[in-house]
Amino acid sequence: MVGHSERFGPGVPKELDRYLIPSEQIVFMLRRHWVVLAEPVATSVFGMILLAWASSLDNVPGLLTQILTGLWLLLLARTILRAWEWYEELFLATDRRLMLVHGIITRQVDIMPMGKVTDMRYDRTVTGQLLGYGKFVMESAGQDQALSTINYIPDSDLHYQQISQIIFAPSEGKVTQKAAAPGSRVPISEPEQAWWRRKN
Template sequence: MVGHSERFGPGVPKELDRYLIPSEQIVFMLRRHWVVLAEPTATGVLGLIILAWVSNQTSGLFVQILTVLWLLLLSRLLLKAWEWYDELFIATDRRLMLVHGIVTRQVDIMPMSKVTDMRYDRTVTGQILGYGKFVMESAGQDQALSTINYIPDSDLHYQQISQIIFAPSERKLTQKATAPGSRVPISEPEQAWWRRKN
C-alpha cells in the first residue's frame, strides 16, 4: 500500500483506486484492533525470557535450538504485524469491503443492499479493550464477507453502518423531495366529461 489515492485524498491508500468506483463515498476505513497482535507479541516476549534464562543456566546445542525456535516466533510476530498493517476494512455508502492478503491480495465484498440483518457482539474483553464483532446476514447465498471481528470503536462504526443499511429509504425520499424537477406534469384531456358544456 504505497502512496495515497488521488481520487479519495490523503490517508486513503492508492491501492483502493482499483477497487472503489468514483461515485462511492468512504464512510470509514480502519485496521482491526491491536488485540490481534497480543498473542503473537506475548509468545515472542515469553520465548525471549525463556531463552535468556536458559542461556544463563547452560550453553551448547540446547541454547542454539531454543534460539532458532525464538527466531521462528519472532518471524511469526513480524508476519502477523505485516498482515495486520496491510489489511483494511472499508465501509462505503454502497458496500463493505475487507482487503487482505500479502502474497495473494483478496477483496471480500458485501453490498449494503444485500444486508438484511446485522448482529453486533461484544465480549467482556471487547468491552474492556474497545472492540466488537459484526455479523451480517444477507438474502440468498452465503456472502464472502459475513463476519468481521476485532473492530475498534465498534459502537461508532456500528451506528455508521446501521445508518446506511437501515435508513436508505428515508434518504431516497429526502433526495426526491429536494431534487429539482421531481414533480411529474399532469395533463388533463380537453374533452373530459367535467369540461363539457351541456
C-alpha cells in the same frame, strides 16, 4: 499500499482506487484492533525470556541453547509476519458496500453489498468491552456472502451506528459529505433525511 489515493486524498491508500468506483463515498476505513497482535507478541516476549534464562544457566548444553535460539527466531518471524498482515489489511465501509482488503503475496478483496444486508448482529465480549472492540455478524438475502463476520473492530459502537445508518436509511435518502468523525482521516457520509431529522 504505497502512495495515497488521487480520488479520496491523504490517508486512503492508492490501491483502493482500483476497487472503488468514482461515485462511492468512504464512510470509514480502519485496521483491526491491536488485540489481534497480543498473542504473537506475548509469545515472542515469553520465548525471549525463556531463552535468556536458559542461556544464563551454567549447565545448559550449547546445542540446547542454539535450538532455543532457533525456535525463538521462528517465533519472532511469526510475529513480524502477523504484524505485516495486520498492517496490510483494511476494512472499510462505503455508502454501497462493506469491503475487506487483505493478503500479502496474493491480495484478496471480500465484499458485502449494503443492499444484500438484511440484518446485522453486534457482539461484544467482556474482553471486547474492556479493550474497546466488537464483532459484526451480517445476515444477507440469498446465498452466503464472502464477508459475513468481521471481528476485532475498534471503536465498534461508532462504526455499528454508521453501518446501521446506511443499511436501514430510507432508499430515497440523499448522501452528502459531512465532517470527519473524531480521530478519523476519512470523510463520513450520512443521509440528509435520516430518521432522527424527520419532522412528523
